Amino acid sequence: MPLIAGIAAVTIAAAVVPSTASTTPPAAAAGTVAAGDYVVRRGDSTYTIARRAGTTVQAVVAANALPAGGRRIHPGQRLVIPVPGAASATKAAAPTTSAPIRRVQAAAPASPTAARRAAATPRPAPTTSRAAQQAQVRALIEQVAAEHGVDRRLALAVGLQESGWRQDVTSHVGARGAMQVMPANARWASALAGRRLDLGDARDNVTAGVVILKQLRATAGSEDAAIGAYYQGLPSVTQRGMYRETRRYVASVKAHRSRM
Numbered sequence: 001m002p003l004i005a006g007i008a009a010v011t012i013a014a015a016v017v018p019s020t021a022s023t024t025p026p027a028a029a030a031g032t033v034a035a036g037d038y039v040v041r042r043g044d045s046t047y048t049i050a051r052r053a054g055t056t057v058q059a060v061v062a063a064n065a066l067p068a069g070g071r072r073i074h075p076g077q078r079l080v081i082p083v084p085g086a087a088s089a090t091k092a093a094a095p096t097t098s099a100p101i102r103r104v105q106a107a108a109p110a111s112p113t114a115a116r117r118a119a120a121t122p123r124p125a126p127t128t129s130r131a132a133q134q135a136q137v138r139a140l141i142e143q144v145a146a147e148h149g150v151d152r153r154l155a156l157a158v159g160l161q162e163s164g165w166r167q168d169v170t171s172h173v174g175a176r177g178a179m180q181v182m183p184a185n186a187r188w189a190s191a192l193a194g195r196r197l198d199l200g201d202a203r204d205n206v207t208a209g210v211v212i213l214k215q216l217r218a219t220a221g222s223e224d225a226a227i228g229a230y231y232q233g234l235p236s237v238t239q240r241g242m243y244r245e246t247r248r249y250v251a252s253v254k255a256h257r258s259r260m
Helices: 048-054 057-062 085-093 114-120 130-147 154-165 183-191 202-219 222-232 232-240 243-259
Strands: 036-039 078-081
Touching: 048 078, 057 078, 130 154, 130 202, 154 202, 154 222, 154 243, 183 202, 202 222, 202 243, 222 232, 222 243
Parallel strands: none
Antiparallel strands: 036 078
């Protein structure tokens, strides 16, 4: 989930590194972090700190009101480490990304005749399969990349890394859609695209990711830096260099591209 130009993260969370599918890291056997104050050291991330403390990334982020899902921490920064029990409380309070539960009144028992009619009524076709959705998103990425003069293989690789070419994905920090764009970056992406973009729309989401990638490619100085900035944020990459997890992200994206 990238962090762009001090605006907030387009984050990224997806196929290979690091996984955002589970944000409750297992407790480490050694090098634990006690609840209370903690000073960030070189090489730390909210994931590793939460893991050593036996809590969750969400709990650490919430306890410190960290922006962009806690990706922008730096050595010397002082954090409050919540007690492990706070993790479950944070989870309980966090909004879910699943569809809201709809409560309806129970229907009266159907008569035998109605039951037979219902059985004979054709059921609607199933919704779009995951494979079909992925094919549609891939085609969108290729088309939008061509429209904006971006290497289609690079855009495809970033989309695969971010979401597995799926529009119905929202990360634990709120990054949305096929290109895992943070809502805070929608206005910036809209300015780059020259029109208002709706991240819930597949084409607009892909457009947002592609124009951001194009802007980074033009300003980051190298392709590796542009890919890393999509994940870590250009200011952070420029000032601190790529974190270890960012280097893994860059390697993964380039490996995807080599197979396109």
